[in-house]
Amino acid sequence: MPECTISEFPAHVGELVTIRGWVQNRRSSGKISFLIIRDGSGICQAVITRDVAGEPYQEIKKLPLESSVIVSGVVIMEDRAPGGYEMQVKGVEIVSKADEFPIGKKEHGPDFLLSHRHLWLRSPRQIAILRIRDTLVRHVRAYFANKGFTLVDTPIFTTTYGEDSTNLFSVEYFDLGKTYLTQTGQLYLEAAIFALGRVYCLGPTFRAEKSKTRRHLTEFWMAEAEMAFCDHEKNLEIQEDFVSYVVQNTIADRENELRLLERDTEQLKKVRPPFYRISYDDAIELLRKKGHETAWGEDLGGDEETLISNTFDKPVFIENYPRKIKAFYMKQHPERKDCALCADLLAPEGYGEIIGGSQREDDIGVLLKSMQEHALDPARYAWYVDLRKYGSVPHSGFGLGIERTLSWICGLHHVRETIPFPRMLYRAYP
């Protein structure tokens, strides 16, 4: 008997086929049972009657949810069935009868669901999010491949830190003492542009921040790009193009999943270049007009970001932050010496920062001074400083947070649903 997947049903109408999967739901009557089967490609309704099944019918109608089964039957078109196709069952082989499944059909609280994340993944909503995540990542890679970027895998263990030393996870590394789990691949990407011109990486990053908010994970994935001979202006243009590309392609490919999540994609369809651009100075002024006093020189918090991003119907860049609140490697603004040639990109609808980017300091003198101001040990960064000695060029780059971007695309309340196994302040299980 030919095997097929549920997603292939349209090509097998009227045929006798076999599918393999799990019992996602079950409804039964005296002489007829409806099993909802999930096989990883989709779900279908399988109809079993006592007359056809005979003696095993009594066992089939009581199958515990999530039991694994091999089901054979004829595929028909049926409006009453979810998805429009149905299997009229000839036989059911029980592979493994499940214990009582902890995740029921009614609602559950976040604590319970997170503790059962390994089982929660099977629910339709989580399946939809994981599929959209896969699609998003594919388009991120496709964009870079199409635009002449080379993938450069950056190390997870590092001895330099890109952002802030207090937020590093440290690891004992044989006889070399402490190394740290990477916060960013950027510094290594900078080395690679001298070989490859345009490069990107996509991997996990780790931040030991004691953050308990819906925007934070201790382990998250970031797509980072770095480009030689690229100034701040060009950097923003590429980011607009990149974000528009991945958003438009992802929502086009995943209409069904986004509908299941009840995501209104009208706002997302507007995500096309150019995005809005305001300076940090303007942002402070905008916040003041909205009755939210923020002193110049302070970083923008979650509330501030939400307020600003809700003001615009498309993503907005906030440019030229004060240097003292930004990383040491950002290039000094030529006119505003106290500001950096950088920009954060805020997603609309209150989702906040999804990209941080900047032109990098290529002047060795200014870089060394900046490292001094940030109290960094020059010995650890000798290799990074070297890059300014051997053919230094203007260069820029940015990093996109995969989970925050996915959270925005899916319209989720919390980033924890965007990653298969979230790592949070008080949670590293399962």
Added chain:
RNA sequence: UCCCCGGUAGCUCAAUUGGUAGAGCGGGUGGCUGUUAACCACUAGGUUGGGGGUUCGAGUCCCUCCCGGGGAGCCA
């Protein structure tokens, strides 16, 4: 580290000014040939997060500890 909220049946939640701990779902038993979180009947299921205190009496009030959630700081 700080602020706020929560912890009651396997799960989601009720329980009046302190007065005999309940419901829905899930489980079990039975019924039903087109169900859509199916439905109907019956049934089992509890050291109310731990410890201490006030009281004739505590799920409820007080103290303390533990666990979780949301937020702040920080950040993608």
